[in-house]
Amino acid sequence: MNTPSRILVYGVHGSGKSTLAQCLAERLGVPWYPVDDLLWEANWTEVPVGQQRSRIEAICRRDRWILDGAYHGWRDVPLVRADLVIALDYPRGLSFRRLLRRTLRRLVTGEEICNGNRETLGSVLSAESVLVWHVTGYGRERRRMRAWHGDPTGPPVLLLDSPQALERWLARLPSR
Template sequence: MNVPSRILVYGVHGSGKSTLAQRLAERLGVPWYPVDDLLWEPGWVEVPVALQRSRIEAICRRDRWILDGAYHGWRDVPLARADLVVGLDYPRGLSFRRLLRRTMRRLATGEEICNGNRESLGSVLSRDAVLMWHLTGYGRERRRMRAWQRDPSGPPVLLFDDPAALDHWLAGLPPR
């Protein structure tokens, strides 16, 4: 089996991108670069898109990497270099339940997310809340993954609509 060394994990908010990226990194011995750490500074200050792009370009120039997302200002960068896109194309109910459960856990525990940032009741109830991003972006993200899968000029795309199928695929990957 030809093991990919540049992997983009993609999916709607709450689908498990970061969890999968961490599992792939451990299994394959490929470095994982959590995207949220590259996009958010302390105090939930968003990094300017030009700097986000520069950071992603630096990572994608490397021979080995895993990214757990790709966003509007630089989505083209990892797509141009990826050996594989793993798309988490789960049903809306599943991904929303996962996101809601994760959000409630983070609120209850004060768990740090990235660069010292934490979710708060105010952030969860705001118009920019991750729960709202899920509701408004779900269909768009699924259509995007499916279009990538149909595009013969892009990297191969594996879409998983069921966590058990993903686990089966992961079990078949060679350990590092």
Template sequence: MTAPARILVYGVYGAGKSTLAAKLADRLGLPWVPVDDLLWQPGWVEVPVAEQRSRIEAVCRRDRWILDGAYHGWRDVVLARADLVVGLDYPRGLSFGRLLRRTVGRLVSREVICNGNRESLRSVFSRDSVLVWHVGAFGRARRRMRAWRADPSGPPVLLFGTPADLDRWVADLPASLPRSGQVPHRGR
């Protein structure tokens, strides 16, 4: 496999997609486009799906990118262009624990997440809470990643079941990987 120039990092909320995308961008010299910046306007107003799709299509037309998520209204666009999918297939307790710690930390620090948006007690305890979404989305995300890996017509999919496995893979990647280089990986 030649060096990937278009990478989708995928997993359930809290798995560490953005953290990994930033690390890969730095390590491989690829531009990272945070998906939340494309999907949310100030005040947590969701960008209409047609506009999300248009924004994602513009990113995916580029020769090089890393995206940290793919959602229902435009997932097909990303998969059609990705050279590699890196799936964070961690146990539910691990990803939920990370999400809970991150959410509490953001509540305390008032960290800006995207486009001026912040976590609030109201959002955390709402029906649309990211914590509630995690519970409902976990199984679907896991099944989706595993189906992608089994589909020979799609991009190669690397699934990592533990942070230690992922860390070893990242450590094996050469810094500033040349476009024609090889990506060391375990399995498909």
């Protein structure tokens, strides 16, 4: 197995993208660039899409990188350069439970995320809640991953349907 050096980890909110990206970075010695840190400034101020795209383009010009997501306005950028897309195509219930558990933990602990931001009860109950994003985006993201997997002109896509499938793949992956 050739060890990939430009990896896009993709999936719905709560599927474990960041956890996997961090694991791969440690195991392969490839730099991980957390996408949320590139998209959000303090006080949940979203970076303008043009600036997001510039940041992602700069990363994707490098020879080695891991990204834990790809969003509108620049999704095409990592897809052109990726050696591998790892698509976490987990069942809705599993990813939603994981997301809910993570969100509740962050509410209780006040854990800082992306540039000092924190989830609050207000943000979790809002129309822009990560929980709402999961519910409304799940089907769209799943169709996107499956379309990438079926497209012979794009990068190779490892479509994983369970954490067990991921663990089996990781067990075969060489480490540095």
